[in-house]
Amino acid sequence: MxxxxxxxxxxxxxxxxxxxxxxxxxxxxxxxxxxxxxxxxxxxxTKEDLLAAIMRDGLLRLLELARAAVKPAQGTEERLSALVQLHVLTHAVRPEQTRVVDWEMRSLSTEHAAEIVALRDEYELLWQEAIDEGCRSGLFRPAHPRVARLALLEMCNGVAHWYTPDGPLTLEELALRHTEMALALLGVAVPVGVDVVRRCRDLITLMWTD
Amino acid sequence: MxxxxxxxxxxxxxxxxxxxxxxxxxxxxxxxxxxxxxxxxxxxxTKEDLLAAIMRDGLLRLLELARAAVKPAQGTEERLSALVQLHVLTHAVRPEQTRVVDWEMRSLSTEHAAEIVALRDEYELLWQEAIDEGCRSGLFRPAHPRVARLALLEMCNGVAHWYTPDGPLTLEELALRHTEMALALLGVAVPVGVDVVRRCRDLITLMWTD
Amino acid sequence: MxxxxxxxxxxxxxxxxxxxxxxxxxxxxxxxxxxxxxxxxxxxxTKEDLLAAIMRDGLLRLLELARAAVKPAQGTEERLSALVQLHVLTHAVRPEQTRVVDWEMRSLSTEHAAEIVALRDEYELLWQEAIDEGCRSGLFRPAHPRVARLALLEMCNGVAHWYTPDGPLTLEELALRHTEMALALLGVAVPVGVDVVRRCRDLITLMWTD
Amino acid sequence: MxxxxxxxxxxxxxxxxxxxxxxxxxxxxxxxxxxxxxxxxxxxxTKEDLLAAIMRDGLLRLLELARAAVKPAQGTEERLSALVQLHVLTHAVRPEQTRVVDWEMRSLSTEHAAEIVALRDEYELLWQEAIDEGCRSGLFRPAHPRVARLALLEMCNGVAHWYTPDGPLTLEELALRHTEMALALLGVAVPVGVDVVRRCRDLITLMWTD
DNA sequence: TATGAATGAGATTTCATTCAT
DNA sequence: TATGAATGAAATCTCATTCAT
Missing domain, CATH: 1.10.10.60 (Homeodomain-like)
Known part of the structure; x- marks a missing residue:
C-alpha cells in the first residue's frame, strides 16, 4: 500500500x-x-523524526500560504487581516496538526529543534513586519508592538484549542471576528470592509480544496 | 524534613x-x-495525584484572588482590568505552575479531570460575567462575547509562554499593556486611568508578598 | 537478598x-x-556497564596477583615462571571470566574500552619487563622479544579455551608444562627446578582459598 | 553483477x-x-549459512594447503615448520577471515557445527601427527605432546589478533620467528636452516598469488 | 537479479509502583 | 520519615526473515 x-x-x-x-x-x-x-x-x-516531519510540513505550508497572502502590494489593513484569517482558518480546519506544531516543540531534541524553531521564527517575522509597517503608517497604535504580536499570535493559536465546526460559529464568522479583534487590539476601530469578507471567503475555499 | x-x-x-x-x-x-x-x-x-494537587492549588489560588478582585462593587472597566492584571501577573510571576495548569489538563484521568475542569470553568465564569456585564452596560461591544472571552484568555495565557523578567518589560508594563489590549479588543478605546495603574501596583506587591 | x-x-x-x-x-x-x-x-x-565491571574485576585481580608474584627480588627465571603459572592457573580455574576478559574487548564502547585496555596494557607490561630483563641478563635469547611476549600470552590465554579439570591433566601439570614450554620458547633448555614446583603448589592453594 | x-x-x-x-x-x-x-x-x-560457508571455505583452503605442504616425504623438522609457516602466514595475510574461523564457532547451531568442527579436527590432526612423528623420531621432546599441540596452535592463532603488515615485522620475519619458537618449544634448539627460509619465501609468494 | 514493503519476535531499557525494613 | 530491593508492564527500537513484484 x-x-x-x-x-x-x-x-x-x-x-x-x-x-x-x-x-x-x-x-x-x-x-x-x-x-x-x-x-x-x-x-x-525515529518517533521523533516523525514529529519533526509533521511540524516541518505544517510550518512550511503555513509559511508558503502566508507569503502568498502577504506578497501582493496591498494595504496595511488587508495584509494583517490576511495573516489573521489564514492563521485562524488553518487552526480551525486542521486543529490537530496545529496543536502538535504549537505545543510539541519542547519534545524535540536540539538537533531537530533548530530547524523547526527557525521555520516558526520565519513565520512570525511576517507578522512582525506587518505590524511594524502598520505602526509606521500610523494606522496601528499599539503601546508595545512586540507584545502586540505575541498577544495576537497566542490569541489566534487558541482557536485550535476550543473551536469546533459543530458549534454555532461558522468558519467565516470565526475568521472575521478574529480579524476585528486583532485590528481593535492594534487600535483600528473600523469594522471590516466588504473586500475583507470576500477575501476571507476565498481563503476558506482555498483551505478546503487544498 | x-x-x-x-x-x-x-x-x-x-x-x-x-x-x-x-x-x-x-x-x-x-x-x-x-x-x-x-x-x-x-x-x-500517585504521580497523577500530585499533578491534580498542583493544578488544584494553582486554580484555587487564582479563583480566590479573582473573587477578591471582582467582589467589591466597582465599575465594569475596573472589574475586567483587575481580572486581566491578576491573570497576566500570575502567569508572569509563576510561569511554570501556570503552564502546568494550562497545558496538562489532558494528562488527567477522568476522575481527577472533573474536579479540575470544574474549577477552571468557575474561574472562566468570572470573566464571562465581567464581559457580559460590560456588554449590558454598553461599554463593551464585542461582535461575539463568548469568542471574545476565549480570545482574551488565550492571549493572557500566552504570557506564561514568552514573558521573562530578565527582558525589557517590567511587570507593570506587561500588565498595563495587556489591560489596554483587552479593553481595545472589547471596543473600549480609552487609555487606562491612573487608578488602574495604582491598582496594578498594589496587585504586584500582593503577588510578591504572598 | x-x-x-x-x-x-x-x-x-x-x-x-x-x-x-x-x-x-x-x-x-x-x-x-x-x-x-x-x-x-x-x-x-547498563548491560555494557556490567561487562566493563566484570572485565575490570578480572584484570585488577590478575594485576594484583601478578605484582605480588613479581615484586620480591628474585631470579629472572622464577619471575617469568611465576607470571606463566599465575596466568595459566587463573585461566584454568576461572575459564569463563577469563574468556570474557580476553574476548569481549571489542564489545566495549570507546568510553569503557579506554579504562579496560589500560589495565590490560599494564598487565602485559609486567610480562614485557620480565622478558626484557631476561634478555639483558643473557638467560633468554628470543629472536624478537616483543613477538615472544605476544606468542607466550596467546599460548597461555588458550588454556581458558581447552583446559578442563575433568581431563587427564592436573592443574600442577598444566602449569608446569606451560612453564617449561615458555622457558624453552625463550631459549632456556633447563628443566624446571624443585623450587618452581613448590611455588606452583603454593599458587594453586592460593587460587582456591581466595 | x-x-x-x-x-x-x-x-x-x-x-x-x-x-x-x-x-x-x-x-x-x-x-x-x-x-x-x-x-x-x-x-x-540464512545469516548462519553464510557464516558456515565462510568458515568452511577458510578451513578447506587451509586443509588443502596443509596437506600439500605435508605430503611429500620430508624431514620431521621441515614438516612442522611448513605447518607453522602456513598457519602463521594465513593468519597474517587474511586476519579477518581467520578471526571469524577461530572465534565464531560458538555462533554455529549444532547442524552446521558438526561439519565445521570436523574440518577443524581434520586440520589439527595434521599437526598432531607431525608432532607425534617428531616425538617418535626423538627430535621433539615435549613433556606432553597434546598440550604442546594446543599451545602451538593457540600461539599461532594469536597472529591474527595482533599482527599488522604496517608494523616493523615483515611476513618472512613473522613466519621464521614463529618457526623458531615452535621448534624451541618442542625442544629443538637448532636455528632454522637456509632451506626453511627458502621454503618460507615460496609460501609467501604462493599466498599472494592465490 | 534485485528490492520495497511488511512483520513477529525480541532487543535493551524505563515506567510507575509496592513493600519490608 | 525514608529507602533499597524488587517487579510487571510498557517504552522505543532492531532483529532476521519473507514475499510479491
Whole structure:
C-alpha cells in the first residue's frame, strides 16, 4: 500500500494532538495506523523524526500560504487581516496538526529543534513586519508592538484549542471576528470592509480544496 | 524534613513545565527533589495525584484572588482590568505552575479531570460575567462575547509562554499593556486611568508578598 | 537478598563465556540469575556497564596477583615462571571470566574500552619487563622479544579455551608444562627446578582459598 | 553483477571480524555490501549459512594447503615448520577471515557445527601427527605432546589478533620467528636452516598469488 | 537479479509502583 | 520519615526473515 505512510502520519497527528507526543506510545500509533510497530520504522525513522516531519510540513505550508497572502502590494489593513484569517482558518480546519506544531516543540531534541524553531521564527517575522509597517503608517497604535504580536499570535493559536465546526460559529464568522479583534487590539476601530469578507471567503475555499 | 513535600512539589512544577507530565519520569522527579523515588510516594500518592494537587492549588489560588478582585462593587472597566492584571501577573510571576495548569489538563484521568475542569470553568465564569456585564452596560461591544472571552484568555495565557523578567518589560508594563489590549479588543478605546495603574501596583506587591 | 548482585554477575560470566556478550540477551541473563529483567538494572547499570565491571574485576585481580608474584627480588627465571603459572592457573580455574576478559574487548564502547585496555596494557607490561630483563641478563635469547611476549600470552590465554579439570591433566601439570614450554620458547633448555614446583603448589592453594 | 556474492562475503568477513557475528546485523551487512537486505537472501541463505560457508571455505583452503605442504616425504623438522609457516602466514595475510574461523564457532547451531568442527579436527590432526612423528623420531621432546599441540596452535592463532603488515615485522620475519619458537618449544634448539627460509619465501609468494 | 514493503519476535531499557525494613 | 530491593508492564527500537513484484 502506498498510502501507508499517509495513514501513519494521520494517526500520529490525531494521537499526539489528543494525548501529546510523550503521552502516546508507538504501539498505539501502530494500531491506530493499522500496521505493525515494526512497519512504522520502515517509514518514520525515529518517533521523533516523525514529529519533526509533521511540524516541518505544517510550518512550511503555513509559511508558503502566508507569503502568498502577504506578497501582493496591498494595504496595511488587508495584509494583517490576511495573516489573521489564514492563521485562524488553518487552526480551525486542521486543529490537530496545529496543536502538535504549537505545543510539541519542547519534545524535540536540539538537533531537530533548530530547524523547526527557525521555520516558526520565519513565520512570525511576517507578522512582525506587518505590524511594524502598520505602526509606521500610523494606522496601528499599539503601546508595545512586540507584545502586540505575541498577544495576537497566542490569541489566534487558541482557536485550535476550543473551536469546533459543530458549534454555532461558522468558519467565516470565526475568521472575521478574529480579524476585528486583532485590528481593535492594534487600535483600528473600523469594522471590516466588504473586500475583507470576500477575501476571507476565498481563503476558506482555498483551505478546503487544498 | 518538613519541607520535603514543598521540595517535591517545586521540583514537579519545574520538570513538568519544562518537559511535560509524560515527558519526565518519577526518577528524575526524585532526583530533582533530592529524595528516593520511594519517598515520593509518601507525599504525593500517585504521580497523577500530585499533578491534580498542583493544578488544584494553582486554580484555587487564582479563583480566590479573582473573587477578591471582582467582589467589591466597582465599575465594569475596573472589574475586567483587575481580572486581566491578576491573570497576566500570575502567569508572569509563576510561569511554570501556570503552564502546568494550562497545558496538562489532558494528562488527567477522568476522575481527577472533573474536579479540575470544574474549577477552571468557575474561574472562566468570572470573566464571562465581567464581559457580559460590560456588554449590558454598553461599554463593551464585542461582535461575539463568548469568542471574545476565549480570545482574551488565550492571549493572557500566552504570557506564561514568552514573558521573562530578565527582558525589557517590567511587570507593570506587561500588565498595563495587556489591560489596554483587552479593553481595545472589547471596543473600549480609552487609555487606562491612573487608578488602574495604582491598582496594578498594589496587585504586584500582593503577588510578591504572598 | 544481598547476594543478588553476585548471582547476576556469575550468570553473566557464564552466559557471556558460552555465547558471547552479543549472543545472549538480557532476558536470558535475568532468568539465569533468577530475577526479573527490571531488577537487573537495579544492580548493573547498563548491560555494557556490567561487562566493563566484570572485565575490570578480572584484570585488577590478575594485576594484583601478578605484582605480588613479581615484586620480591628474585631470579629472572622464577619471575617469568611465576607470571606463566599465575596466568595459566587463573585461566584454568576461572575459564569463563577469563574468556570474557580476553574476548569481549571489542564489545566495549570507546568510553569503557579506554579504562579496560589500560589495565590490560599494564598487565602485559609486567610480562614485557620480565622478558626484557631476561634478555639483558643473557638467560633468554628470543629472536624478537616483543613477538615472544605476544606468542607466550596467546599460548597461555588458550588454556581458558581447552583446559578442563575433568581431563587427564592436573592443574600442577598444566602449569608446569606451560612453564617449561615458555622457558624453552625463550631459549632456556633447563628443566624446571624443585623450587618452581613448590611455588606452583603454593599458587594453586592460593587460587582456591581466595 | 556477478561479484555481488563476493562483495557480500567480503563485507561479512570484515564486519564479523570486527564486531562479531552477533554484534552486527544484516542491515549493516547489506549496507556494507551495497545491496538491499532482501538481496542478501538471494545469495547467502540464512545469516548462519553464510557464516558456515565462510568458515568452511577458510578451513578447506587451509586443509588443502596443509596437506600439500605435508605430503611429500620430508624431514620431521621441515614438516612442522611448513605447518607453522602456513598457519602463521594465513593468519597474517587474511586476519579477518581467520578471526571469524577461530572465534565464531560458538555462533554455529549444532547442524552446521558438526561439519565445521570436523574440518577443524581434520586440520589439527595434521599437526598432531607431525608432532607425534617428531616425538617418535626423538627430535621433539615435549613433556606432553597434546598440550604442546594446543599451545602451538593457540600461539599461532594469536597472529591474527595482533599482527599488522604496517608494523616493523615483515611476513618472512613473522613466519621464521614463529618457526623458531615452535621448534624451541618442542625442544629443538637448532636455528632454522637456509632451506626453511627458502621454503618460507615460496609460501609467501604462493599466498599472494592465490 | 534485485528490492520495497511488511512483520513477529525480541532487543535493551524505563515506567510507575509496592513493600519490608 | 525514608529507602533499597524488587517487579510487571510498557517504552522505543532492531532483529532476521519473507514475499510479491
Amino acid at each position: 502506498a498510502d501507508t505512510e499517509a495513514r501513519i502520519r494521520a494517526a500520529a497527528i490525531r494521537l499526539w494532538a489528543e494525548r501529546g507526543f510523550h503521552g502516546s506510545g508507538i504501539r498505539e500509533l501502530a494500531e491506530a495506523a493499522g500496521v505493525s510497530s515494526a512497519t512504522l520504522y520502515h517509514y518514520m525513522g | 518538613a519541607d520535603t513535600e514543598a521540595r517535591i512539589r517545586a521540583a514537579a512544577i519545574r520538570l513538568w513545565a519544562e518537559r511535560g507530565f509524560h515527558g519526565s519520569g518519577i526518577r528524575e522527579l526524585a532526583e530533582a527533589a533530592g529524595v528516593s523515588s520511594a519517598t515520593l510516594y509518601h507525599y504525593m500518592g | 544481598a547476594d543478588t548482585e553476585a548471582r547476576i554477575r556469575a550468570a553473566a560470566i557464564r552466559l557471556w563465556a558460552e555465547r558471547g556478550f552479543h549472543g545472549s540477551g538480557i532476558r536470558e541473563l535475568a532468568e539465569a540469575a533468577g530475577v526479573s529483567s527490571a531488577t537487573l538494572y537495579h544492580y548493573m547499570g | 556477478a561479484d555481488t556474492e563476493a562483495r557480500i562475503r567480503a563485507a561479512a568477513i570484515r564486519l564479523w571480524a570486527e564486531r562479531g557475528f552477533h554484534g552486527s546485523g544484516i542491515r549493516e551487512l547489506a549496507e556494507a555490501a551495497g545491496v538491499s537486505s532482501a538481496t542478501l537472501y538471494h545469495y547467502m541463505g
